[in-house]
């Protein structure tokens with residue numbers, strides 16, 4: 001009989017994995033998670049927390065829009081006609097981000113938006129009212145929200161200020177049929193529009209003024225208005241960080257154009273206005289048309305940073321990188337108003353798209369803009385930690401005071417219109433510019449028209465959002481955007497996919513009712 005020693009039997013049993021190895025195996029590194037054939041959205045994935053050895057104040061969110069455009073916050077306003085015109089471009093640049101002015105307008109309209117934004121040096125853009133001295137003011141309503149109406153030769157802001165009428169001037173004047181020239185005040189004291197906010201505020205306070213118009217020194221045109229009430233309002237907002245300024249000391253402003261022949265002429269005007277970055281706007285950037293346009297821009301304006309897109313795969317990205325793009329815009333069908341995936345069956349989950357494109361872009365030093373699908377600060381943390389350098393936002397910004405359009409009430413809720421640039425409504429408006437008036441072609445919408453709730457000023461909610469992003473970064477153990485990218489590429493950042501139930505658990509649940517307030 002053979003006797004098997006007990007020790008041998010024990011040795012034959014599988015060894016339990018050492019605890020340290022099991023810990024290193026928790027979750028997946030990005031490389032493994034995103035190579036399984038699934039298209040993941042931001043909501044599908046969740047990060048494991050890392051190690052905190054710095055305070056949130058020690059986190060730096062400064063980044064790059066494109067090779068040569070540094071920003072102090074990773075936020076970009078989308079080139080959409082319900083998102084980015086003068087006020088948004090000014091607000092975003094004042095915050096340290098950037099706005100990309102849309103091109104669903106005439107060349108002169110787009111150029112004038114850029115001209116106005118570039119003439120500002122303070123963080124907001126007041127609504128200015130103009131009249132000529134022969135006009136009559138019939139009702140107090142004509143003042144709208146402005147403290148005064150400015151009087152110019154032409155009645156518009158294309159000529160010099162002759163005087164102004166305040167609400168109280170008008171109220172005191174008994175003959176409401178009188179011409180403005182009968183009771184207007186002489187030209188007000190003005191300041192150059194290149195003055196920064198502190199200088200203007202100091203001037204208003206020292207002279208005890210109600211308001212000061214800011215005038216472009218070059219052409220004498222009125223650009224903005226700062227009132228004593230604005231000074232109080234600004235004091236209640238979070239302190240602004242470093243603004244985005246070009247070498248000329250003006251706000252950084254970007255612009256979008258398409259890939260038609262006419263866009264080359266458009267671009268000439270935009271370059272004259274001093275745009276700092278160009279976005280070549282298309283849902284599918286890997287095209288002959290875009291490649292031709294990139295070549296043209298690189299040859300004609302070698303100092304202008306060109307952002308190509310949109311792309312969602314490494315293959316698409318590589319084609320544009322080869323042409324020398326300075327930035328890549330990533331996202332197809334992920335936007336809140338997008339129907340591209342439904343209509344065309346093409347696109348990619350945004351988390352996968354950002355991860356994949358940034359893994360090739362990073363090797364060439366090309367920053368990635370994660371475009372679309374941002375609806376909370378967690379999505380921003382995810383986009384940046386998956387390799388993006390900035391996020392581009394539409395719906396997140398469209399309900400702000402700075403977005404174009406007026407607020408309306410729907411079922412008691414204050415809202416603003418927000419629409420896709422591929423919606424029928426937007427295409428019809430831009431048909432002359434984008435579709436060359438070709439009414440014979442069958443137009444298929446790839447976007448919808450909707451509305452978003454009032455969010456107040458970007459000057460308030462964007463800084464709060466950045467604070468939330470910093471808290472996310474602290475949890476991950478990332479002290480900067482670069483350090484988040486390092487955690488991702490080294491495999492230290494661990495991710496998992498959330499099941500449907502885990503996503504429900506991760507949100508508010510099981511309550512009869514609640515109010516969601518972030519700050």
Ligand SMILES: NC(=O)C1=CN([C@@H]2O[C@H](COP(=O)(O)OP(=O)(O)OC[C@H]3O[C@@H](n4cnc5c(N)ncnc54)[C@H](O)[C@@H]3O)[C@@H](O)[C@H]2O)C=CC1
Pocket residue numbers: 258259260261281282283284287289310331332333334335338340372420421422446447
């Ligand atoms: N990110 C996304 O998922 C999406 C974004 N959008 C937005 O909607 C707007 C319109 O997007 P698209 O329809 O992709 O605009 P687009 O201008 O790139 O394309 C429209 C059509 O014109 C064609 N085209 C472009 N240049 C041409 C040229 N030089 N010669 C002949 N044909 C040419 C294109 O191949 C396409 O069939 C953009 O603002 C875009 O950002 C639309 C759909 C999806």
Ligand SMILES: O=c1[nH]c(=O)c2[nH+]cn([C@@H]3O[C@H](COP(=O)(O)O)[C@@H](O)[C@H]3O)c2[nH]1
Pocket residue numbers: 078079080310331333334335336337338339340341371372373374392393394395396419420421422423446447448
């Ligand atoms: O499929 C689409 N049809 C459209 O009509 C459309 N318009 C804009 N976009 C894209 O959506 C991004 C904004 O998305 P969010 O509202 O989610 O921020 C934008 O930045 C664009 O990339 C469109 N996509």
Ligand SMILES: [K+]
Pocket residue numbers: 333334335336337338339
């Ligand atoms: K969508």
